[in-house]
Amino acid sequence: MPLPHLALHASHGGIWVADGAGTRAIGRGEAIRLAADTPVVLLNAPLIGQRLGYAELSGLDLLELFAFIHPARFAVPTPRGLARAVDLSPPEQDEDVAAFLLEAAESLLAVPAGNWAEREGAWASAQALFRMRWPWGPSVVERVAKPPRDERWLFSRLPEWEEAPPRPVPRTVTLDPSEAQARLAALTGQGAEERPGQRLYAAAAAEAFTPRAMRDAPNLVLAEAGTGIGKTLGYLSPASLWAERAGGAVWISTYTKALQRQLSHETERLFPDAAERRQRVVTRKGRENYLCLLNLEDALQGGFAGRAAVLAQLVARWAAFSADGDMVGGDLPGWLPTLFRRNGPAALTDRRGECVYAGCPHYRKCFIERAARASAEADVVIANHALVMVNAARGRELATRPTRYVFDEGHHLFDAADAMFGTVLSGAETIELRRWILGPEAGGRGRRRGLAARLSDAASYDEAAQRAIGDAVDAARCLPSDGWLGRLVEGAPHGPVEALLAAVRGLTYARAELPGDAGYGLETELAEPTPALIDAAQPAAAALDALVRPLNGLARRLEALLAEAPDWMDGPARARIEGAIASIGWRAETVAAWLALLSRVGGPADPDFVDWLSVDRAEGREWDVGLHRRWLDPTRPFAEVVLKPAHGALVTSATLTNGGDWSTAEARVGAPHLLRAPSRFTAQSPFNYAARAEVLIVTDVKRGDIAELAGAYARLIAAAGGGTLGLFTAIRRLRAVHARLADRLARDGLPLHAQHVDPIDTGTLVDIFRDDPHASLLGTDALRDGVDVPGESLRLVVMEGVPWPKPTVLHAARRLVGGGTGYDDRIVRARLAQAFGRLIRRADDQGMFVLLSAATPSRLLTAFPEGTPVARVTLDEAVIRVAARLGSTVPTLATPALSNPNTVGHEATAVTEPGPGEARP
Template sequence: MLPYPALHASHGGTWIADGEGTRAVGRAEAVRLVADTPTIVLNAPVIGQRLGHADLSGLDLLELFAFVRPAVFAVPTPKGLAEALGLPVPSDDREVAAFLRDAVDAMLDLLATDWPEREGAWHAAQSLFRLRWTWGPAVTQRLAKPERAERWLFAKLPEWAEEPPRAAPRTVTLPPDEVASRLTRLTGAGAEQRSGQAAYATAATAAFAPRAMRDTPNLVLAEAGTGIGKTLGYLAPASLWSERADGAVWVSTYTKALQRQLNHETRRLYPDADERKRRVVTRKGRENYLCLLNLEDALQGGFQGRAAILAQLVARWAAYSADGDMVGGDLPGWLPTLFRRNGSTALTDRRGECIYAGCPHYRKCFIERAARASAQASIVVANHALVMVNAARGRESATRPTRYVFDEGHHLFDAADAMFSAALTGAEAIELRRWITGPEGTARGRRRGLAARLSDVASYDEEGGRAITDAVEAARALPSDGWLQRLNEGAPFGPVEALLAAVRGLTYARAAGDEDAGYALETELAEPTPQLVEAAAPAAAALDALLRPLVVLGRRLEAVLADAPDWMDAAARARIEGAIASIGWRTETVAAWLALIARIGGPASADFVDWLAVDRAEGREWDVGLHRHWLDPTRPFADTVLRQAHGALVTSATLTAGGDWDVAEARVGAPHLLSPPQHFAAPSPFDYAGRARVLIVTDVKRGDLPALANAYARLIVAAGGGTLGLFTAIRRLRAVHARVADRLAREGLPLHAQHVDPIDTGTLVDIFRDDPRSSLLGTDALRDGVDVPGESLRLVVMEGVPWPKPSVLHAARRLAGGGSAYDDRIVRARLAQAFGRLIRRADDTGAFVLLSAAMPSRLLSAFPEGTPIARMTLEEAQTAVRTLSSAGPIRHGAEA
């Protein structure tokens, strides 16, 4: 056993365990101990927050677990770690500190065995020891040097192989009886037959029929209530069509939780792991995957201090990862948070700097492997954003899917809104400058500008070389480092910074809000001041001077490909094709900026909503700029995605959200197609009348934070935990958490909170799911993306009616969409999604509580038909929740 004490801190107290036993200590004593003595902790950022010492560090067990068991899932709590290591779970908080010492022994003992992740560990341990990793001495002492040389990361990763182009899918028609037979196989021969699921599968089959006319897909809108089994319902015809037509079906989601669920459900389709890996591929945007070149740079000195340690642990994970996905894949979501902001985002391709075949790791690239695997797959699990990006930017046109399933289809509007918008801001402009010019001044790093990336092309093609030089020179008119400070000081440099300065001044002058409150400000782009009009012309000229050489360069690169010079092998061709795609994306961006600038002083467009904004967080400005969104973003979605498809199924449990099919059609772009869609609806089979209640609390005054916090605390205690608390404002969430966390801890009820705990959202949900006595507070991401069936979630509490934020964009859409009726549709959809978190299985029971006396009766149609709804006082609601709660006698567990 290591001769170090272990520390555990929760909202209920602080304990230290050493060779003499366990004792309770005060927070100040605990902080002094950690400062003076190497101390074992579990999740140092969380412990530090609870002790009021954000920079607390120690021997973090999670770091040791990430080294010993990379790519292995573990909930980052005492209970979760105990289960992952096969140790007894501590029964209460006092026992946790001693357990931490036992967990250390278990993991260090593992180092003396031939455990599954042994390969590469010795090499990584030596590097981590040199970096002064706190666990370095203990690990290197116990880890013997292997008898044979280890295959480390870059030698261990397999190379992807080039495949011949896949033929276009065959034209097939799916017989209904065969679809029904496939569904029976997926659900299991002895499973109870659900008529709603069978009808759903039959309706979904229409999306896979041969289309009759060009630009006219077979569109099916299907609303299936929770419990219908829609995932298997659409996988039945999708998998059958894929086999018969030899084509890929892209199943697109909005949340990572549903992606994980889909990957689990496809085990029914392909029980054999190797076949499933070949037939089912998960695709995400490039920014989600580990970039091996960025990682190599970090390992070779590009990262320093704690960031370098993170890079080594990520390298350990990458050697065992299934797909290299750093966001929602098998990288523990808690690992980057242990290092706060030290480097995890720099390990992905977030800036679009990929050099494609010019990269020495191109043949092992996780991104390229996923792209090629998806071209040969049967089912591709993607997300709405990636589907739209690929379609809008012409990516992978040779393997463009003809059949889509858009699950969580109620989010298509929001995804299209984000994808097809434009923003000329300081942050966006400086990113473009860096992409073109590369490092400037004393800047270091792997970042390479256009000239470095395309040096061989410049030497071969004289006109292309001049275009690169002109683009680099023109990019110097864009904002550079320190631009925001210069704007604050009234000393902008260059025409684009001058435009942003005018935008900032007009926004502060006209924004309808408290400019001293520290929150974002915005104002519509109307009746611009002379200063803004005067700044527009020079900025437009500067952007035009940048756009022209980029257009020329794109054309010259296409000509170089056509001429196929002697030096161009397959790798060089792939690199230039990648450069063409990247330049095309930037060209479209600059063209959109020019169109936005042209709006200044010009006529408004009926298709777009334009406004000025100063983005701020907690009183600190971080961006300034002009914004443009489509009034109806489903129009470009329909044009770029739906029209090109042969068939699409759009499905959700809340597609109409208590409205009608006209509402659903408008939210997914159906009115912009030549033929109307088919409709299908199946209500949930759950007994909402007997197993759920909606309680509207009438005596919690709006704006009274102490009363709001008191309501949350009393309701959580009444339910015995298992509560999901939803907020519409981060500020109120934090205020409530600060008031009730210690109070609940004294009741043995752990409380976690998004935007408070230094833990990523996915991990927070894992912790919540793992402990039936815990509760979780959060905002929109939890309202839409939480799937926690069973006793871990038996109460949902919303702070009030989730009215949409009164922004410039919302005001324009509200005017076009029917005024208050438009607001009502949004609120009903949000309420339906929030209520949908409560009952996930037929045996779930619980209450949905809305703390709003002003809840309009017209919005109650958001809840499933037959659900009992009652208005009552907080005391009455507390009694009702206690009665309804199905928690029963649950053993008190240790808080995370």
């Protein structure tokens, strides 16, 4: 039976509505009236609402219906992607999409009548969603039959993990490089392309798995492998061989989620059988990535309302079929939370550190605990740099700490360590600590509980613990409370810590440079503090000291209780106390770090650290104020906490040395802080960059002129016929360019997507881009690193300018000790190399890299692979070259004489180096 609804589609090319009688084009005003008067079938309501200028648009979103019918399945959230997911012919043109949406809706609603793999639990979910007035509720309830017997609900359906005995210490084994090469040959298979560089890489990587000779001196191997070497299988070969023989786990750490997913696919070669692979390979992420079943139960029982409650039901459907419960980058479609405009997703994960571990009724089915236990028995654990560092610094899994690591995307280790070992004393951080200790103070919704509620059993039986909790609760009242930022702005802070933040805010505004006051964040050095800041620091430090003392005392008393094991302490109570000790411990460490930072105010500077004050703002709106401390060299704590306890580690990347600079590469991964010097290995990319790629530096686009910049992007994208990745160093310019281009390109059938503009997560944007060779994508740093889009979908990379580092206080301090201009150049070359690396991902790829900056210094061109042709050209000439090489129709232009292309490593064109105000922002 046809649906009694209209379908609405809006793109940058127009707006169409369809019903059973046909399709017609309409205006924006009529589209808004239709959507407001009656539910309409649409695809991705937030995106359509943005295009209509009607943010509150809602209706019968096909993505929500897909998530209900096919939980834990992914579909690219475009008409073409949905057509493929539901096995329909995709619409040919924009005006065909609205009619297709009706067809897709009928196809999805017909699924329950057939052999439906995801039937279990659907009836109960449909009834709940109907009561919530979910737009699809009536249609779904009609079609989902009540099961003949009671279904197992989610919390009884999920399997329980089982305790296992401690894993034995890995055996001491030695790998011969030839054995690693033999394992590589087995993984690549018969008839595979011969890759000498990959064979040499596997042999070099084997050294990281040999027994170490002395304590605190791991076998560290630094390996730079150009794109196309096949480094993933190159290191999986010795890693899997060592795990098999030694009986230990190898942790493979990445910086991006994209590479985590890629690694997971590559392990299919190691373990073709899916069941065996689930046992031998485990992906680990931070706790905040996984669904918390206790939070979900609270949401399903009334903790959520409105649209957030609908999301909870759809997440529950997903959880019943999910492989690992990972809500960020796992099998939950990345677009699903964005449909709900961020109502609720964060509250469904463990972001607040309130886990009670075995005290939770769902502990034995917990996705987080299941992953932790599975990794203890696995051969290969795929993790990320942040998790590796957190586990090493304050992890609870001491008995299963890894002895062998592979750090892929090793050029990001410095940045990951910088974030991990930094300290921030800010309003946002302190109010979160207050909430953790005090719990809800004004009748807040949800299951948040204070420290006293979480440890009520210990407090009721032990007077010392009760006193320590009471002292901590009293001391926590010195921390900022709700409305703190408004009080700072009004000049009426409450309490010593708010008074400190008020002084920080005042000094930051007084000293920070305000070029045009564009509404972005402000910062200034913590140097020569004013008397007002010094006077505010002392009572704030006293208040924090009064807080950390009872926290430490409580932790000691709880440890004593565990040792005493009184009669009242059953299993759940012990588990709650063990979890509380871990949580109290790292929060007490945080407060201790704040105290160390405050001791700097009015005192001597510590040469190992960089300290500064900041006011965080976004588009003119303040959202945080604080003091910051970072290590001048964050690889020092990284080497101490992660590398020294390890027996071996491989650090690898395609851009590890930044043009052959091994000393800098070693410094940025912590090698100078180890007793044993690292081994070095280099394998050049096998790709023929001279024939397959070209770099164009456009010389006549005026810096700072948004109209010219947008015009350049429009002409280049049109010349390439789409397939363009546009990279920006500022979100403001990205948005301005997108606003000028989207409609114009859409009229030529060239879709344009943009990070920070489209209400879609970054991973899904990349999926959409990869799926359509005519589409283009604009983005910032997140798209410069780790994006893998081989083939026709990415054939042109355009950068708005030289990606100079932002002149922050932290950067200035590191620049001073890192060589001045040379330090800046190393950063820029690394960024250019990473951006260029998005272009050629396999041997048959070809493409062009365009840099819209006339003042690009010649010394930076070594960022590109040797042999890559480089030419300085006008925009007109660049458009002609792009069109000629990438096969698009050339616009009618005056054709100037072509410049002579240069070749990287053989620069011939004399270029004037930029002056202080020309190239650097």
